[in-house]
Amino acid sequence: MAYLNQTIAANGTFTEKATAAFRVLQERYAQHKLYKRTLRELRELSARELADLGLSHANLHSIAYESVYGQ
Structure with missing residues (x-):
């Protein structure tokens, strides 16, 4: 008797996940640069x-943060 096990990633391939993570890092870095x-x-x-x-001068950090991140 032969068995076949097949595993399918529900959320995409490793490459897709890595690409998405890299895009998130790029976006966060761009936001950080804009904040600075x-x-x-x-x-x-x-x-x-x-x-x-x-x-x-006391609230410049919070103003810049709110301007970039909107929080």
Whole structure:
């Protein structure tokens, strides 16, 4: 008597999973770069310019984070 076992990946092949994971990493890296750029540009503003915008140096990180990640 012969038996045949066949395993089928329900969520795609290893290559598809690896490609999807790589895309996620690329997106996160792009977001991180945008966060750093936004923060750098905010830091370049003078105290007067920040005050005109209703901002302070104390909350630049949270402003940049919210701008990029929307949270």
